[in-house]
Amino acid sequence: APLGGALSTFFMMPLAEFLGGDDKLLGYRWAMAIMATVAVVMFWICFANTRERIKAPATHNNYLAELRDLLRNDQWRIVAVLVLTNIGFGVIRLGAMMYFVTYYLGSASYFMWMLGAHILGKAAGSALAKRLTQNVSKVQMFGYCSVLAGVLSIALFFAPKSVLILVPMTFIVSTLYQATTTLMWVMMADVADYGEWKQGKRMDGVIFSTF
Template identity: 35%
Template sequence: MSVLAEKITNKEKLGFGLGDAASHIVFDSSVAILAYFYTNIYGLPPAVMGTLFLVVRVLDAITDPIMGAIADQTKSRWGRFRPWLLIICVPFAVSCVLVYSTPDFEQTGKIVYAVLAYIFMTLMYTAINIPYCSLGAAITSDPQENLSLQSWRFAIAPIGGAMGTALILPLADFISPTDRAAGMQWAMGIFGVIGCVMFLVCFLTTRERITPVKEENLNIMRDVKVLLKNDQWRILSVYNLAMLCGVVVRGSLLVYFVQYILNQGSGIISMFMLATTIAAVFGSLFAKHLGGWMCKIRASIWINVLSALVGLLFLVLPTNYWIPAFLVHIFLNILQGINAPLQWSMITDANNYGEWKTQRRITGMNVAANIFIIKLGVAIGGALTGWGLAAFGYQAGVEQQSAEAVQGVLILFTVLPAIFYLITAISIRYYKLTEERMNIVVSDLREGKFQTESEIPVMMNPKASV
């Protein structure tokens, strides 16, 4: 990797963050709204919806590494990753409309359409999001600059998240007061166009500075083998999978929790969704300061333990008044907002460490593998949501649910995410890329040096403090 450390301007950080805001229109709506859309508006049985989320995401096991390898091998005057923002932004916008469309088909036809539309959206998200996420590692290699870049990213990303969650239902009802299905289609069409513009701004304002030390021909299996040699990536895979399962289960069930546990309508649901966005912004802005006070690994451990404990408070909060639950929800999402920049900063560190260890820089493959793990977490979380609702007797399209189904919503919303957050905290304890160690790695890479056998015990000493 050849480049000297360079201060990244706020303009570039803002432009970079807008790319993730565009991605989060799809990602956040998939987490928080799509399950509700498929069961209560589209009319899919919960078990079918859960299976759909899991089965379609299996496709990512093939497409993610292919896209990562293609991005790594892309050569253009704009770099390796930026061109894909320009190429895919329009199909990305189209996919937003198609997945929220409700064709007048029989049940089998509706399931087939849902599968095809969801596959198309997943492919477009893969084709644009993997190059986008790889772009961060191509902008800077400095650990502190990277954490700052990721903090800006996750402070801006909730803008897109708000479109896909908090704003979609009010806008849908405003556009089509008597037909929420049509309103949601129009709303996602508008947000898709906005996301397209955001990707274009990201393309125009960012610059790739980091290039591989040596170039090699496209070989996906070789790159997969190189990736698997990265022990720190393997640890992050467990961490990312568990975290996303927790995030998705709680996020998917938020609408159900507010409607059936707190007995509130779409107005309060939108307030909870908007609070998710605003709280995440505050958390992201705080992450850089926290990273200056303590090691990011220790910070992530405590944030996930605290997230598990705070989430369990919903079990004992009063349900006849929604304000206490609202305040706990805000605090919980501030914690999650802090965690996101730390998570992606560690992903970038693991990419640099992998180059230092293997003498191959496979940024696209590294990011693709991490995104696949994250999307697998989304799929498993979505599947567990659907299967869990079905197990407790939840009925699609029925306003009045049984007492067992309502109790099931509460259990799934609280206990299941807490388990995943604790697994997340335990897994990251084994991650060893502290800032001090990463400074050595980055310094070596700038000088064209790589790991030697004598450096392994020093770098990866399990007794080293975190």
């Protein structure tokens, strides 16, 4: 996923300039249309080549009862708050990036470098997450990475208007952010284990779908 994001990022602006020329609106519109079409085709190819090797037995569950059991799982409630906070941090940061480079750095052309650093940082964070928790618990490392990412994000506000400084900082923050995201998905599995131990019921599908 990070590789696909990196490719689309690096090709977006050149493709928009090629298709639209001086008309940026037209260029981005056609560039997005082409990328969306390619994405849909690839999704269909993936879907067509996916096979269910093992058929799970049909079950008839009471969804309201499962929802009540889910809400009684105190670890699910804690992780749900972490998920909302984590996603909010990522969405706000990424959504503000174009405005940041356009109005603070003074040129939209830097967006490709900032977004590229963000995506490559996410790839690095995913790769490092397991190693980071070899000697430290997942919860502790989640906290360390979250606090450090927050501190560095605040530091970006005071950093000089230099791409040579801001791009590496963006890479580091994105690495920390993705490490927390990866650990968060692992903790969801722990929530399922906890629910089975505490309530005697395994609800992996319900737990993961709520996140």
